C-alpha cells in the first residue's frame with residue numbers, strides 16, 4: 314500500500330465515525346454553515362502580483378514535523394496581513410497533525426477565504442467543510458472516480474463552496490468537470506513524494522483556459538515562483554517554505570517583497 318492508499322483507508326474509517334457522531338442535518342445548524350464567504354478565485358485574480366495561497370501545516374508524511382505545535386492564532390492573521398489571497402488549512406489529524414478546529418479558528422480570525430485541505434471521498438466531508446467555515450474544498454483526482462468527483466464538486470458548488478481539483482498524472486485531466494473553479498497541478502507525486510517543478514510547467518497546457526491554474530508544492534524561492542508564473546500559473550499553493558520558518562507570516566511578506574519589489578509595511 315502506498316501512503317495515499319493508507320491515508321484513504323484511514324479516511325474511510327474517520328468519515329464513518331464522524332457520521333455516527335454528527336449528522337448532516339446537525340452540520341447544517343453550525344454557525345458557519347450559512348455565513349457568507351469570500352472567493353479564493355476572485356482574490357487570486359485580484360492579487361495577480363502575488364496570487365499565493367499560504368498553507369497552515371504542522372507536519373506531513375513526506376517532511377515529518379515542519380512546525381511543531383504551530384498555533385493558528387499566531388500564524389493565520391499574519392498570513393492575511395502579509396497579503397495571502399487564500400489560506401489552506403490541513404484538517405487531517407492522523408497524517409498532517411491538523412484538525413477541523415484549526416479551520417474554524419482560522420475562520421474566526423480572518424476574512425481571507427480558506428480552503429479545506431483534506432482527502433475528500435464522501436459528500437459528508439463537503440457538508441462538514443461548509444459547517445467548519447471553509448470557502449473552498451480540495452478534490453484530489455487520484456483518489457476519486459470520475460462520476461464521484463462530479464457529484465462532490467456539484468454538491469460543493471451547491472453549498473457555495475469553490476472547488477480546487479488537484480491533478481498529478483496527465484491521465485487525470487479527464488476528471489475535470491464543469492463544477493471545478495481552479496485546477497491545481499501538484500509538483501509532488503503523493504504516492505512517491507518526488508517533487509519536480511518542471512512537472513507543473515509541462516502539464517499546464519492540458520488545462521482548459523477558463524479554469525484558473527494553480528501550481529502546488531515544492532515552491533521554495535522567488536525564482537521558483539517566477540519560473541511557474543512564466544509558465545502561465547495564476548495561483549501558487551505554498552506550505553513548507555513558510556511553515557518551516559519560526560515566523561511564517563514574515564517569510565510570506567518577505568517573499569512578496571522579493572517578487573513584487575514592494576514590501577509589506579506593517580505586519
Ligand SMILES: O=P(O)(O)OC[C@@H](O)[C@@H](O)c1c[nH]c2ccccc12
Pocket residue numbers: 368370430431453479499529530531532550551552553554
Ligand atoms: O508544503 P509545500 O511543498 O509548499 O506544498 C503545499 C501543498 O501543495 C501540499 O501541502 C499539498 C498539495 N496537495 C495536497 C494534498 C493533500 C495534502 C497536502 C497537499
